[in-house]
Amino acid sequence: MSAPPDYPRLQLTAISKQYPGCLANDRIDLAIAPGEIRALLGENGAGKSTLMKIIYGVTQPSSGEIRWQGERLTMRDPAMARGLGIGMVFQHFSLFETLTVAENIALAMGAQAGTPKQLEPKIREVSQRYGMALEPTRLVHSLSIGERQRVEIVRCLMQDIQLLILDEPTSVLTPQEADELFVTLRRLADEGCSILFISHKLGEVRALCQSATVLRGGRVSGHCVPAECSDLELARLMVGDAEGLESSYPKVSGGLPRLRVDDLSWHNPDPFGCSLERLRLEVRSGEIVGIAGVAGNGQDELLALLSGETRLPRGERERVSIDAAPVANLHPDARRQLGLAFVPAERLGHGAVPEMSLLDNALLTAFGQGLVKAGLIQRSKVRALAEQIIQRFAVKTPDADTAARSLSGGNLQKFILGREILQNPKLLVAAHPTWGVDVGAAAAIHRALIALRDAGAAILVISEDLDELFQISDRIGALCSGRLSPLAETAQVSTVEVGRWMAGEFDQPAAAAAC
Incomplete structure (x- = not known):
């Protein structure tokens, strides 16, 4: 035409x-x-x-x-x-x-x-x-x-x-x-x-x-x-209401090490995947560490090794530790019992089951929070948790019985993040926490992460959004081709420098010194 x-x-x-x-x-x-x-x-x-x-x-x-x-x-x-x-x-x-x-x-x-x-x-x-x-x-x-x-x-x-x-x-x-x-x-x-x-x-x-x-x-x-x-x-x-959208969060120094990754190498059997090479990383209580990087440079592999979806042999269990307890060979539920909470990159199918209600999705990872007694699900407690998540994190949904797939991406993200935060974890690992969410929802998520940090939790955020990482992270680094850059105090580096790290322009041995 x-x-x-x-x-x-x-x-x-x-x-x-x-x-x-x-x-x-x-x-x-x-x-x-x-x-x-x-x-x-x-x-x-x-x-x-x-x-x-x-x-x-x-x-x-x-x-x-x-x-x-x-x-x-x-x-x-x-x-x-x-x-x-x-x-x-x-x-x-x-x-x-x-x-x-x-x-x-x-x-x-x-x-x-x-x-x-x-x-x-x-x-x-x-x-x-x-x-x-x-x-x-x-x-x-x-x-x-x-x-x-x-x-x-x-x-x-x-x-x-x-x-x-x-x-x-x-x-x-x-x-x-x-x-x-x-x-x-x-x-x-x-x-x-x-x-x-x-x-x-x-x-x-x-x-x-x-x-x-x-x-x-x-x-x-x-x-x-x-x-x-x-x-x-x-x-x-x-x-409409722009309150809190331009928040500037103070940078802090963490306390004792909570998550430690020690000389972690992992060969990916997938010929198109990314292998990890001698990663050394420490996340302390009361701080947020941000890891930048273009997708496909080892983020998914690192997340799987931290969450327990990928496990190392027992002889290498000390490569990952939570509060000094070796966990690299433990299943995800055992790591959760030690205080780990996890927000995956993929909302539908990984963070939530699309066909299930928000009520049932709340139970998926929070079942260890007194929601199951003598093998029976305490439905009233599950509903109370789901409604608390919806209210506290302003999740737009008709009710807790609504299927996860019917929510917008940002609202489902708020629900998943709220489900993990309300478990009061000692360690939170979050992948792309505000990917695709609006500025109001992003600001709410950032405030929740800062509040969790200030309550003493250790938080690791993996994201491609440099603006976000610079806003909320106390220390920052980058992954490129399975290698981790130095970790530096966020206030001491520029986005240009971190962008170079994302492209692989860094001296890897410095990563050990940064920890």
């Missing part, structure tokens, strides 16, 4: 979507012009994901009108959207885990794009060009969370894109790689591609986007030019 240049490429008029008991979108108007980079902002549960699914044909609106390049249409399904030149990167991935990277991309592009084998050289070229290296022959189930998001991004960039929808695209990139991606997005926009950009990193929105539409409670609450607003002003548009 062709259209006069003054037509919006995409125009939504009075779009509404009604679910049972929930009006997700309420008469939303949105227009995006050719070559425009527009942000879509809003707190978790504001209706952003539903609106994107309507644009991409995943779900149908209850009412309203969609016009593509001036012509009214019904977006029947994602195949139709892709045929029009619309590409979307979902926050929760839509990949077949038993297929390779190339097979997933071939399925999305259709038979006319060629076979997976024929696509492999182009996948390598595109992924390298955009700083998101991928091996086309790897099976998706062997990829880390961050690497799976790279597949989604590269899959879209290989299409003849007219409208590119990006949901939290930089969460797995270093600052330098994010800058490179922004160069690419600006070039695409200069060539006429429209870009709809969803991010909770407001600095990115201000740097990249020419315009922004803000949703609150399923409605359009305002429009703005991000470059003319501060982060705090954007946050106020999103959540």
